[in-house]
Amino acid sequence: MEAKLARRMSCISPFYVMALLARAKELEQQGRDIIHLEIGEPDFPTPAPIIAAGLEQIATGQVKYTPAAGLPALREKIVAFYQTQYGVCIAKEQVFITPGASGAFMADPCYPCNSNFSYLFNGQPQLIPVTAADDYQLTAAQIQSHWQAHSKGVLIASPANPTGTLIKPAVLESAIDQTTALGGCFFSDEIYHGLVYGQQASCALQFSQEVFVINSFSKYFGMTGWRVGWLIVPPAFIGAAEKLAQNIFISTATASQYAALAAFAPETLQELERRRIEFAARRDFLYQALQEIGFKIAIKPEGAFYIYANCQQFTDDSFQFAHDLLEATGVAVTPGKDFGQHNAQHYLRFAYTTPIARLQEAVQRLQQFINGRKG
Amino acid sequence: MEAKLARRMSCISPFYVMALLARAKELEQQGRDIIHLEIGEPDFPTPAPIIAAGLEQIATGQVKYTPAAGLPALREKIVAFYQTQYGVCIAKEQVFITPGASGAFMADPCYPCNSNFSYLFNGQPQLIPVTAADDYQLTAAQIQSHWQAHSKGVLIASPANPTGTLIKPAVLESAIDQTTALGGCFFSDEIYHGLVYGQQASCALQFSQEVFVINSFSKYFGMTGWRVGWLIVPPAFIGAAEKLAQNIFISTATASQYAALAAFAPETLQELERRRIEFAARRDFLYQALQEIGFKIAIKPEGAFYIYANCQQFTDDSFQFAHDLLEATGVAVTPGKDFGQHNAQHYLRFAYTTPIARLQEAVQRLQQFINGRKG
DSSP: OOOOOOGGGGGOOOOHHHHHHHHHHHHHHTTOOOEEOSOOSOSSOOOHHHHHHHHHHHHTSOOOOOOTTOOHHHHHHHHHHHHHHHOOOOOGGGEEEESSOOOOSEEESOOTHHHHHHHHTTOOOOEEEOOGGGTTOOOHHHHHHHOOTTOOEEEEESSOTTTOOOOOHHHHHHHHHHHHHTTOEEEEEOTTTTOBSSSOOOOGGGTOSSEEEEEESSTTTTOGGGOOEEEEOOGGGHHHHHHHHHHHTSSOOHHHHHHHTTTTSHHHHHHHHHHHHHHHHHHHHHHHHHHHTTOBOSSOOOBTTEEEEEOTTTOSOHHHHHHHHHHHHOEEOEEGGGGOSTTGGGEEEEEOOSOHHHHHHHHHHHHHHHHHHHO | OOOOOOGGGGGOOOOHHHHHHHHHHHHHHTTOOOEEOSOOSOSSOOOHHHHHHHHHHHHTSOOOOOOTTOOHHHHHHHHHHHHHHHOOOOOGGGEEEESSOOOOSEEESOOTHHHHHHHHTTOOOOEEEOOGGGTTOOOHHHHHHHOOTTOOEEEEESSOTTTOOOOOHHHHHHHHHHHHHTTOEEEEEOTTTTOBSSSOOOOGGGTOSSEEEEEESSTTTTOGGGOOEEEEOOGGGHHHHHHHHHHHTSSOOHHHHHHHTTTTSHHHHHHHHHHHHHHHHHHHHHHHHHHHTTOBOSSOOOBTTEEEEEOTTTOSOHHHHHHHHHHHHOEEOEEGGGGOSTTGGGEEEEEOOSOHHHHHHHHHHHHHHHHHHHO
């Protein structure tokens, strides 16, 4: 007899962009100049004070397990950050330092791992089509109308991946109230907080203590490869989160946690502000340039580093378009298919995680590619 | 309505030793001298060449995501290590760099996270009582007699936690053959390989390509706080493992992977050999000393850094005994309850992760404690 894969493995999709990324690397090795607009990773290095804190810890040689819930000093710094940044008061015990994140019931389009996490735990994610009119965000009315007897909770992300949109404070508040009234858990993915180019993003904790907040040092703080994030749980879930942390991670990488202690230092925050301004300039450039060459962008992205652009004018198959574009021009973008089913074939995600000069070059190549298809 | 915890959360046990550890730390803060024999973490620092490799990577500032399956150079080094160490040939694609481990169907006593992992994925772990006569290891006959229609696989660990025993090569081979014949997956937890004081431990891959091998840089290589391990999967499972890695970890901490590149360097291996000799001396001391004061140790441990000692002569409640011992003498040990149900109340686990002088002091305190109870 042969060992079999669990049935739920067939529900778990790979990232479609991975095949494209592999091809892009192959072309690069052949000497082609590839412009990477497919990657959700900032191009900036980790800020110097964070690097210094990590080096200092490792140099001691004592890179040992930390408590499962994380380094106490880091949990305290996060508590202080929530007080300063959002004016909310949380207990240190609610903060768990993590090497990852988690999921529920969510917008389409959204980050694909969320669905896959649900399948992994035998959950059934329910993707709810969202529209530009609602900032591509779930509303209380949608939550109410889609709620079923076995529904467990709601996940929102703001700023969102792939659309870069924010949820309005009043919409967030009513979504939390609606979910709570239905007896569900509310999860707020806030990993792109800080990377906003108009108004500040609201934190779910500003409206309720009974929410789960998922955040990370990866994006805004420039610490992708360090693998460190955090989760804030409602007081009643502290014991359960503690048990899960003990069993799932044992602990998060020690040097990464010590490095993260420097993430909230004034000199780090100054550097991050310079980067935010640079991201804003890239957003402005790409938002305008893509529209000038014929892409439709229904709503101006206000955060993260993504533009979710409609390419229906050029193709009914954005997946094929992305592959053809890569082969013909060396510009790599992510097809909508990676983020859900709702009109996914008409969308491409552009990540502005590369300098403006390269974005300009990418737009020129795109224009030539589009002109070539017309002819 | 109130949000509820998933029913399976109630199956997931915390580590009982955690409460004891918390109390030990409290006593330490009050100025008491605590001897830690409860901790499964080597007292040695990370070897210098590994530290240097980690520092060098971080100093570049480019601490970015690696591929989900891990740094290609590290996967290659692991392939070479299996060739040298065990004479087995695996493909680089079978090796996945991980920040953690995973579980199935297992011996009692065993490492408690394994059961909890099964519950988390809605599995039902079946603990099979094992005896000293079988080196506290599962046999092919036990696997066959306990197999049920819905059984999925078998997990063995050698050297084992908490018993420190090895599985004999012929027993391992027949366990693999039996599991394969039943159509199950075979998981071999080899995280204590290298820490052996008599014969070498066998690797499951020496008997079959169709096994899952779980290993880690934590214990033998002294890299606990770096959070980096590896998983070797049968060729047919490469695609599935790749999807899971993309979704669950995204990637393992980058600096930890670069640091691990130095784990197989000759100067690292020389240092690890010195440490292994020191662990062997501690094992010899503690094995004899515990028996001299009345503990029964049915089988001499051959690996890891644990002794699983029967304390039935002193108590029928090793959990209470461990708490009383800590309060009275400041010696912290782990109660059997953390490793299963089979006679757990008659056992204590002693970790020799502390120098011999401290082990001597601990044994003296233990003897006084026992004498005091008799009187």
